[in-house]
Amino acid sequence: MKILITAGPTREYIDPVRFLSNRSSGKMGFAIAEAAVARGHEVTLISGPVLLGTPPEVTRIDVESAEEMLAAVRRELSGNDALVMCAAVSDFRPRIQACHKLKKSAMPPVIELIGNPDILQCVKPQKSGRIFVGFAAETDNIHVEAERKLHEKGLDLIVANDIKEPDAGFEADTNRVILVYPDREPEPLPLMTKFDLGGKLIEFIELKAEKSHTN
Ligand code: C5P
Numbered sequence: 001m002k003i004l005i006t007a008g009p010t011r012e013y014i015d016p017v018r019f020l021s022n023r024s025s026g027k028m029g030f031a032i033a034e035a036a037v038a039r040g041h042e043v044t045l046i047s048g049p050v051l052l053g054t055p056p057e058v059t060r061i062d063v064e065s066a067e068e069m070l071a072a073v074r075r076e077l078s079g080n081d082a083l084v085m086c087a088a089v090s091d092f093r094p095r096i097q098a099c100h101k102l103k104k105s106a107m108p109p110v111i112e113l114i115g116n117p118d119i120l121q122c123v124k125p126q127k128s129g130r131i132f133v134g135f136a137a138e139t140d141n142i143h144v145e146a147e148r149k150l151h152e153k154g155l156d157l158i159v160a161n162d163i164k165e166p167d168a169g170f171e172a173d174t175n176r177v178i179l180v181y182p183d184r185e186p187e188p189l190p191l192m193t194k195f196d197l198g199g200k201l202i203e204f205i206e207l208k209a210e211k212s213h214t215n
Contacts, residue, residue: 028194
């Protein structure tokens, strides 16, 4: 299969040197890409700014902002059978992005933000037979929030994790997640490496694709 994966944070510039971003290291998305290659798939990885090397045999596209990531996902989606949106896309960007460095004295005390497009919502009309997997990093009401996002974004699976746990989430090499599906009970998984979790997600995509071919 051809699998499109997004990873890492996005950067939303205030001026050429200052930006808003988040704690995503990109490790989860890169591990999914490695696991997909190991299982024989062709992988395109759209990544925000991260300090990680490109896994062998992976086609990597680097982006910075949410809008750049949206453009890359839109462009690449038609050539892929599945989309795994693992990136921690910034929900907001500064309304004004200065093209030269703001002087300290010219820095406004309040930065006005505007909402970024939701990439999954934007590409939902192009889903057709494709399999979409999303992530939900939560600190409270994990199940409720994950189910809401699963339905709103029209996903086949959402991977929910409690980012308050020290061995799960942002910079860790391991993750402890709950898989939330539209048509069956949530499946809590034990602590595992991000590579092993990547393998499980790819296995889900393979089985889902197999089922839709036989139906
Ligand atoms: O709403 P929230 O950001 O928690 O949703 C998480 C899921 O939605 C992730 O799969 C993330 O990659 C995706 N997302 C997106 N576009 C955004 C924000 C999040 O596709 N602007």
